[in-house]
Amino acid sequence: MLLDTFGRRAVDLRVSLTDRCNLRCTYCMPEEGMQWLGKTDLLTDEEIVRLVGLAVRDLGVREVRFTGGEPLLRPGVVGIVRACAELEPRPELSITTNGIGLARTADALREAGLDRVNVSLDTLDPETFFRLSRRRRLPDVLAGLAAAEAAGLTPVKLNAVLMRGLNDHEAADLLAWSLEHGYELRFIEQMPLDAQHGWTRSGMITAEEILERLSARFTLTPEPAAARGAAPAERWLVDGGPQRVGVIASVTRPFCRDCDRTRLTADGQVRNCLFAREETDLRGALRAGASDAELGALWRAAMWGKKAGAGIDNPEFLQPERPMSAIGG
Template structure:
């Protein structure tokens, strides 16, 4: 049984990142289609009883969900209590960070692709970089550590900024992770030729910083490296920093993946790139017992595909986008 559950609290998002969704947004789920907070917690309790030990709240953007703090509190009250983390674009993090920490949130990931305000506005179609930086500072002050920053490098946009982003993260004590752009965009324009690979990322930052591979990642999605030297080492927050790469396309970790995903409308996905979903919302609302829901989950996990198949002949991009699945 998988031990890591990703729950997408909402498909709504406050940004419109160019590699994720169109400027006008997407057809959003209706309130009736989305699970209620009580339904999220009920299903999470079934997953925890089956062995899930870590729950990550995602979106869309989870901080636009009005009950996010309450959901964290209620998840932490489950027995046994899972570790609760959250992935956010950081736009409203400054006003949520302390409340989330007090509610029991353990860790947080913030998506940030550039430190240049004009570039940020172009990539996200929103001028909100100062708010994101303030949110990161607030999360650090609230003790949400380790604080991880997720960066997607886009050819022709922010590739040149990779070393500067790493230097900034080292100075603040953040763990930076570069992520390969995956074929989960709404416009279905992704091509492997345009994607910046993990090898390119490591070559780019390795020309400025000395990197040392860390221990085997096991089921973790990121390959981590200690940053042991660099031109601005005296300004680092810690003597040795860390950088990671998540290379789902060129260095897949499907064999060791222990993640399940619950969408905002109650569909269980055993893989980001799955073509099939298991409906948990309908039986839940029809009065299914925890035992019956657990059997549906077990059956779905037993039928999990062996790998995502990107690059294989006949690969078909999922209909749902990343914003609708949850990272």
């Protein structure tokens, strides 16, 4: 198992398939984009499947989520999903995407074995979408959501980041629209993981502010803490339920003590925390001929050294050098 010195067990693996993205969201990367990883730096499809298989078979991982960048830009994404769905024991498989490629891939992903999707959607206004993402692709995202629903990739979950002065007034409208369409919405506090290192605490819309905006229109009833488990989102029943809304308060209400995640970057580095500044290289060992037992030992050692918390509230906190797009969500 992937244990740490605080008794936490990692059973949820986040696998970044690429650092590339077809949006340029202001809270993630600069308008001109970034220096992408070279093709030889990326894990091959076969290497990804081997490492996921090791994690599932030997290290106790039960859930695998494919991330990016934008994972649907990976040419082999459907084949990777299919190969991972054939693993024993079979993990739960999901993907976090901006939704732009879902209209053309949802059916194939479902047939390959994908269980569900998380789609980023920060606004319903085309002009605000352009201001946030620097691309006019909102119709593609909405078409992707409809395709995911039709393909049975349910429950479809939406992730929204509110930015002060840009889309923070849309919180209640986003929830109303999500309820109407049967999607489960989670608001995420903006985290210090932007490539520009421009994040400020004062500029972030906090969980409390989000809940205030939602409560002005809806009656929110908190779910029991026991129902949350290791999930990052605190959830509330909306107007008595059964539909829910979630808030992921990574900054103001960190949930580190219950964290059950391990991360594999697109270039084969293990990260034991989203905010870690250290990584363990599996790609180099794998390509040097390491056995599964040796790779597993490296992975276990990486997780054993996991810190008690991300330390965002500490004055000496330093943002990771890699931004979110290069880590994987």
